Amino acid sequence: MTVPQRLTASKTILLLLLPVFSASAIPALGQQSTDADRRTLFVCTTDEVDDVGYLDLNGIPQDDGTWSNLRFERHADGDGKLIYAFPPGGVAGKTAFLFSHSDGLDGYLVSIRWADEGRDYVYYSLAIPRDPEVEDDAGGGAAGLAIGKDGKLIERIGCDERPSMFISYMREAMSCDNANPYGEAACGEDPHERAEDLDPEAIGIVP
Known part of the structure; x- marks a missing residue:
């Protein structure tokens, strides 16, 4: 499946080293938004069994380089x-979505968090660098949507392809996730440098 080619901005796309999904393409991918001016900021197909879907965070680029009307969409059922x-109408994406990123030996992590109807949602991407000690190691990654409540994971929807992301645009269009373990340090232009190990199983679980 190919991701939507509807973003024409020039900033760097982060591609995780995950297996590339090769199922038949969905022509309508990302095209069901009511506003034709929407462009994708963070997208991947999902690995649900017998239920081809995708996760898409999108918005509307402005002439001054900023983004507005951010929206997250989960599509499934094979037909998109x-x-x-999220968010519902009348809620500004700038305050609805919370951004953070950090880097360390375990990889570069980007997290987009929001709360909806008592649940915590975290759309994340972890890019794992190659191990120079292992011959032919190409690195790897993990990405998806984690849904939790009261500090417990309810559901994790994994990506089965390399997500594409426009990190700097997302950071500028969202508020800082001050509740992340590193506070404002993880919201700057450069990611916070982690000193401790990262537990992939804990990604997306909000205490």
């Missing part, structure tokens, strides 16, 4: 059916 969207 929209089954979840």
Whole structure:
């Protein structure tokens, strides 16, 4: 499956070293938004069994380089059916979505968090660098959407392809996730440098 080619901005795309999904393409991928001016900021296909879907964070680019009207969409059922969207009408994406990123020996982590109807949602991407001690190691990654409540994971929807991301645009269009373990240090232009190990199983679980 190919990701939507609807973003024409020039900033760097981060591609995780995950297996490339090769199922038949969905022509309508990312095209069901009501606003034709929407462009993708962070997208991947999902690995649900017998239920081809995708996760798409999108918005509307402005002439001054900023982004507005951010929206997250979860599509599934093979035909791209929209089954979840956030935020609701009238809620600004700038305050609804919270951004943080950090880097360390375990990889570069980007997290987009929001709260909806008592649940915590974290759309994340972890890019794992190659191990120079291992011959032919190409690195790897993990990405997806974690849904939790009261500090417990309810569901994790994994990406099965390399997500594409426009990190700097997302950071500028969102508020800082001050509740992340590193506070404002993880919201700057450069990622916070982690000194401790990162537990991939704990990614997306909000205490």
